[in-house]
Each structure stands twice: as structure tokens, then as C-alpha cells.
Amino acid sequence: MSGAKDATTRLPEIVIGEPRVLDAQAQAELRAPFPAELVGMRPLFTCEVCRKAPGRCCNEHPRRQCSQCGGYLSVAHMHLDFVGHAHVTDRLLQVDPGWEWEPLAYDERGLPALDQFGGMWIRLTICGKTRIGYGAADGKTGPNAIKETIGDAIKVTAMRFGVGLDLWQGEPAPGRMLGQEHPVGEEAQKALSTAFDCRATMSPVDALDAVRDIWTAHKVFLDDIATPNGHTLRARLTQLLAELDQVVRRQQSMSGQG
Incomplete structure (x- = not known):
């Protein structure tokens, strides 16, 4: 009976393959442009008065629904392309299922240490290569701020590996270009x-x-x-x-x- 019980409770053997290295193929997969449907738009105010105003608009810039991002806000804004934390995590898992991150420092409780700005430095390891980055929740507080700090740190540090680099540069990624040459000015x-x-x-x-x-x-x-x-x-x-x-x-x- 004990043998039968052991047979039914024994976990399947886990076979771990060779760790992947950060070669040219892995780098290309990390830097691959995200599909357009995964890229969102984040509004950035170009008017400081609008940004600080309770209604997010001033007397010179009325609020209207933006035809691009769909937000109802001051007309004095532009857009930054971004990809969410879940899509960045999915990209890392696709390239290296064994990727990991760790805080650069711990506090006296053994928890990840935050700096005076509420941000956190981390080490991100992908395909055996480790790089350092920083993330913050930009003034938010509470448990959601901690999660956002971690997510921001992973996204920012993943950019050092090339993930979403075209979005950080503010340029359309290959495949989303309009095909129009810009003059050198x-x-x-x-x-x-x-x-x-x-x-x-x-x-x-x-x-x-x-x-x-x-x-x-x-x-x-x-x-x-x-x-x-x-x-x-x-x-x-x-x-x-x-x-x-x-x-x-x-x-x-x-x-x-x-």
C-alpha cells in the first residue's frame, strides 16, 4: 500500500535544459518591436498650468476628448507610446523562462530597500546577463505603489536589454514606420x-x-x-x-x- 501511495503522490521529474546565453538571437528577440495592438498611449501635458490644475486644463486650453488616446483632457498634450508591465514580463518569459530580478539592497526587515524618493534599484538577470536599473511609483503611496515601483523597475531595466527600446526613443519601431524620409534640419x-x-x-x-x-x-x-x-x-x-x-x-x- 505504501508503494502504491508513493506512486500516486510522486511528482513528475522536472527536466531543466541548458541555460540560455545572451547571444545575437536572444538579443534580437528581446529587441523585437511589440505588435501595435499592445502599444498604448500615455498623455503628457505640454502646458504646466494644465498639468497642475484640478480639472487638468487652464483658461487657454479647453478640455476635449482626444481622438487618439480617447482621454477627456486639455488639448495641450502629446502622447508617449508605452507597453504595460504584463507584456514586458511575457517578452522576458518567452526569451528566458528563468529570468529573475532582485533588489540591489534590503532594509532592516529584510524587505527590498526604497530610497529617499520612494524608488528602488534592482538587478535584472536575463540569459545569464545582469544589469542594474531603477524604478519608482512617482508619488503614489500604499501597496499599489510598491507593485508599480517593481513593475517600473523591471520595465526600465529591461529596456537596457533592448525591450521596447524604440518606444523609449520616441521613434516608431520598424514595421510601424510611415516609410517617409525626414529631412536633415x-x-x-x-x-x-x-x-x-x-x-x-x-x-x-x-x-x-x-x-x-x-x-x-x-x-x-x-x-x-x-x-x-x-x-x-x-x-x-x-x-x-x-x-x-x-x-x-x-x-x-x-x-x-x-
């Missing part, structure tokens, strides 16, 4: 240089306003090539605005907690 290059000077010499709040002004003043040049590797002024300013907006939000969150 001297004015676009000058505008981008000025924008980076603003980021280097101004406070994040002032730099954010300055880059928004550059966007407005150079609308006619937004689709001109502004970098040697072929990025348009629109793509690079979009990325810069997103970075500055995130820094400003974190600073405002910290000042509110103080």
Missing part, C-alpha cells in the same frame, strides 16, 4: 542643442518649461532629423520632456511629504 539640430543646454544649466522645473517653449517655437521643424543616428526633433524632445516631467514629479512628491 539645421534648425532642428540647433533647437535640440538648446534643449539639452537647458537641462544642463536650469532647475528641472525651469528646464521643463523651457523645453516646452522650444517645442512650441519649432513646431515646423519637429519632423526634421536632429541627431547623427537619425532621430527626429520630435522624438528627442518627447524623450527629454518625459525625463524632466518624471524628475519634477518626484521632487514635488518629496516636497509634499516634507
Whole structure:
């Protein structure tokens, strides 16, 4: 009887194959563009007054339903493409079922340590290669903030492996290009240089306003090539605005907690 019982309760043998290495094929799979139906749109306000207003609009920019993202918000906004945490996790599982992450530090309770901004540094290992990244919940609190911090850290660090890199650059991925050549513009290059000077010499709040002004003043040049590797002024300013907006939000969150 005991033998029969052992036979029915014994778990099937698990066969573990050879660990995958981060070779050219794995890198190509990680960097593959996400299908268009998995890419969402996140609105980014181009007007600071609208962003801070309770109704998310000011006297100069009325609220309307956006035909692109479907949101009902100020007309003074643009869009950032993004892919959700679940789709990024699915991509990692497809390439390396054994991928893993761990916090860079632990607190006195043995839990993942958060820094003074509420963010967390992590190590992400894919195909045997480990890279470091950072994630934060941008001012949110509670259990959902912890989950968002982890998800953000995984997404950001996965980008270091090439996952969704085209979306972070602000450029359409191959296969979603319109097939139209953009002219190389001297004015676009000058505008981008000025924008980076603003980021280097101004406070994040002032730099954010300055880059928004550059966007407005150079609308006619937004689709001109502004970098040697072929990025348009629109793509690079979009990325810069997103970075500055995130820094400003974190600073405002910290000042509110103080």
C-alpha cells in the first residue's frame, strides 16, 4: 500500500535544459518591436498650468476628448507610446523562462530597500546577463505603489536589454514606420542643442518649461532629423520632456511629504 501511495503522490521529474546565453538571437528577440495592438498611449501635458490644475486644463486650453488616446483632457498634450508591465514580463518569459530580478539592497526587515524618493534599484538577470536599473511609483503611496515601483523597475531595466527600446526613443519601431524620409534640419539640430543646454544649466522645473517653449517655437521643424543616428526633433524632445516631467514629479512628491 505504501508503494502504491508513493506512486500516486510522486511528482513528475522536472527536466531543466541548458541555460540560455545572451547571444545575437536572444538579443534580437528581446529587441523585437511589440505588435501595435499592445502599444498604448500615455498623455503628457505640454502646458504646466494644465498639468497642475484640478480639472487638468487652464483658461487657454479647453478640455476635449482626444481622438487618439480617447482621454477627456486639455488639448495641450502629446502622447508617449508605452507597453504595460504584463507584456514586458511575457517578452522576458518567452526569451528566458528563468529570468529573475532582485533588489540591489534590503532594509532592516529584510524587505527590498526604497530610497529617499520612494524608488528602488534592482538587478535584472536575463540569459545569464545582469544589469542594474531603477524604478519608482512617482508619488503614489500604499501597496499599489510598491507593485508599480517593481513593475517600473523591471520595465526600465529591461529596456537596457533592448525591450521596447524604440518606444523609449520616441521613434516608431520598424514595421510601424510611415516609410517617409525626414529631412536633415539645421534648425532642428540647433533647437535640440538648446534643449539639452537647458537641462544642463536650469532647475528641472525651469528646464521643463523651457523645453516646452522650444517645442512650441519649432513646431515646423519637429519632423526634421536632429541627431547623427537619425532621430527626429520630435522624438528627442518627447524623450527629454518625459525625463524632466518624471524628475519634477518626484521632487514635488518629496516636497509634499516634507
